[in-house]
Amino acid sequence: MSVYKRGGVYWYDFWFRGIRYRESTGLTNKTAATHAGAIRIAVLAEGRAGIVHRGTTPQFEDFVKNEFMPWSEKQHEAHPRTHTYYRVSSKPLVAFLGKLPLDGISTAHVEKFKMRRAEQVSPASTNRNLAAFRYMMNFAYRQGHLARNPVKGVAFLDEGPGFMRVVSHEEEKRYVDKARPLLRDVTTLILETEMRPQQEKRPGSPQKSPQSEMHKNSAAAEVVFN
Numbered sequence: 585m586s587v588y589k590r591g592g593v594y595w596y597d598f599w600f601r602g603i604r605y606r607e608s609t610g611l612t613n614k615t616a617a618t619h620a621g622a623i624r625i626a627v628l629a630e631g632r633a634g635i636v637h638r639g640t641t642p643q644f645e646d647f648v649k650n651e652f653m654p655w656s657e658k659q660h661e662a663h664p665r666t667h668t669y670y671r672v673s674s675k676p677l678v679a680f681l682g683k684l685p686l687d688g689i690s691t692a693h694v695e696k697f698k699m700r701r702a703e704q705v706s707p708a709s710t711n712r713n714l715a716a717f718r719y720m721m722n723f724a725y726r727q728g729h730l731a732r733n734p735v736k737g738v739a740f741l742d743e744g745p746g747f748m749r750v751v752s753h754e755e756e757k758r759y760v761d762k763a764r765p766l767l768r769d770v771t772t773l774i775l776e777t778e779m780r781p782q783q784e785k786r787p788g789s790p791q792k793s794p795q796s797e798m799h800k801n802s803a804a805a806e807v808v809f810n
Contacts, residue, residue, distance in 0.1 A: 585625065587618050596621030600628050603684075606692040610737055627731045628687065641729055644689060645682030648674050651727065652720050673716035676701060686729045689721075694738050707741035714740055 585598035590608075594617030597606040605624065609617040642650070653671065660666040680697050681689055694717070701710045718735040725733050760768055 585618075585621050587614060587621060589614070593617075596624065598625060600625065601688075603688045603690075604692070605690050607690050607734065608737060624731070641685045641687045643682065644684050644686055645678045647686055647724060647729070648678055648682075648720065652723055655723065669712075670716050670719070673713050674720070676704075676713055677717055677720075686721075686724050687731070689734050691734045691738060694735050698738065698741070702741060707743045711740045711743065714738065 585596055587594055587596050589595075592612065593608055594611050594614055595606060595608050596617060597604070598621065599605070605628075607624070609620040611617045611620060653674070656667050656670050660670075677697070680700060681693060684693065694714075697717075698710060698714060701713055714735065718733065718738075721730065721733045721735050724730050756771075760771055763771060
């Protein structure tokens with residue numbers, strides 16, 4: 585086992601049962617980090633020897649299908665969209681980590697998933713997958729499958745402005761020329777004052793704002809710019 589410092593904290597690196605474990609201890613003291621690594625090895629060895637009273641750790645894909653999803657469906661019965669969120673988020677996770685045993689998933693695996701997923705989708709979508717992953721592994725921890733959650737401590741991506749695109753002056757003019765009177769007035773207000781959409785709601789009209797009207801008429805913008 586090797587112990588090294590990265591990002592201000594110590595990491596350990598070792599192989600066990602053909603799987604590489606390279607994880608952050610979150611500690612700044614090398615002696616304490618070495619001790620944490622030794623404990624991690626001991627926990628894995630105890631599990632291998634059957635000292636810990638729990639069944640064989642399932643593969644991640646089996647855990648998701650047979651344990652987490654049935655539990656999530658029941659747990660979020662009153663909020664089915666929440667269950668759908670976890671079901672959808674599990675697909676890229678299973679595709680990347682499905683064949684690994686739960687206790688074989690390390691922080692390094694999580695970081696690799698984060699980088700791979702960020703090449704496929706936006707930072708916001710990647711972060712939603714990581715949040716779902718952390719929730720799943722917390723459940724695995726409560727079920728006795730894990731000694732620690734490998735997602736804990738993994739930094740989420742900076743989401744930035746997302747897929748925002750700044751329209752050109754030509755596009756502004758084309759839209760204003762063809763927009764309905766109300767939309768034209770609101771657009772002119774935004775362009776000339778740099779007011780944010782959330783600030784467009786007029787005093788005394790809390791139930792309906794020009795912005796809501798703009799959402800309902802979003803097709804008009806598509807006609808202009810297509």
